[in-house]
Amino acid sequence: xxxxPSPPVTIVTGASRxxxxxIARALxxxxxxxxxxxxxxxxxxxxxxxxxxxxxxVQTVTADLREGGAxxxxxxxxxxxxxxxxxxxSNAGTAPSGKIENTTDAELREAFDLHVGAPLAFARxxxxxxxxxxxxxxxxxxxxxxxxxxxxxxxxTAAKHGMVxxxxxxxxxxxxxxxxxxxxxxxxVDSDITRGAAAAVAARGKTTAAEVFARMxxxxxxxxxxxxxxxxxxxxxxxxxxxxxxxxxLDRETPAFxx
Numbered sequence: 062x063x064x065x066p067s068p069p070v071t072i073v074t075g076a077s078r079x080x081x082x083x084i085a086r087a088l089x090x091x092x093x094x095x096x097x098x099x100x101x102x103x104x105x106x107x108x109x110x111x112x113x114x115x116x117x118x119v120q121t122v123t124a125d126l127r128e129g130g131a132x133x134x135x136x137x138x139x140x141x142x143x144x145x146x147x148x149x150x151s152n153a154g155t156a157p158s159g160k161i162e163n164t165t166d167a168e169l170r171e172a173f174d175l176h177v178g179a180p181l182a183f184a185r186x187x188x189x190x191x192x193x194x195x196x197x198x199x200x201x202x203x204x205x206x207x208x209x210x211x212x213x214x215x216x217x218t219a220a221k222h223g224m225v226x227x228x229x230x231x232x233x234x235x236x237x238x239x240x241x242x243x244x245x246x247x248x249x250v251d252s253d254i255t256r257g258a259a260a261a262v263a264a265r266g267k268t269t270a271a272e273v274f275a276r277m278x279x280x281x282x283x284x285x286x287x288x289x290x291x292x293x294x295x296x297x298x299x300x301x302x303x304x305x306x307x308x309x310x311l312d313r314e315t316p317a318f319x320x
Contacts, residue, residue, distance in 0.1 A: 075153030
């Protein structure tokens with residue numbers, strides 16, 4: 062008699078709102094046991110309560126992933142509650158914007174700590190167990206800013222290029238061991254972070270938040286904003302089917318791997 066496989070154990074960072082919360086909902090629907098991570102405990106608990114009410118198995122870890130050792134502590138918590146993680150979705154991040162002369166060293170450090178340092182730390186913590194089982198997935202929520210440049214986003218664009226570079230390096234090193242590594246690259250996404258950024262830009266100039274939001278959407282090659290549900294569905298599909306490839310460009314009429 063064949064044993065029924067255990068549901069996957071998946072860590073989702075930045076899971077308290079926006080894209081991260083949408084990913085958590087999609088993976089809960091797909092039967093994943095979830096470890097949700099964010100800095101805001103109140104928002105995180107609300108997301109977890111919503112998913113538990115739908116029957117999902119969820120644990121939360123309130124953590125600031127900029128702090129040394131935080132990713133390893135998250136992985137240890139996952140192991141205590143459910144077992145070794147099957148996948149890590151590195152979604153936590155920051156999106157500073159401003160003229161280059163106003164971009165600070167602190168903004169650059171924070172962007173690299175969250176978009177590059179934390180995913181690398183999760184890889185270090187999870188890869189040994191994944192190698193032993195010959196399977197696993199490390200998925201980075203990147204951006205089309207990983208593939209091309211946008212004005213007034215020097216720190217963010219540099220860090221997102223670093224995230225994709227990390228994913229490519231991990232893919233090259235780990236694909237032979239059965240571990241999949243992906244970088245998912247949407248354009249501008251209709252989220253509270255994007256709308257907040259539009260409001261901040263409008264507050265500094267002579268335009269409205271709605272006009273800034275429309276300009277952002279127009280920069281997407283698909284000619285519209287991505288929805289959080291669209292991004293989440295892509296993540297769930299990749300984790301389920303684990304196709305060959307690494308960098309997945311969502312900002313196309315037909316989304317596809319680009320390498």
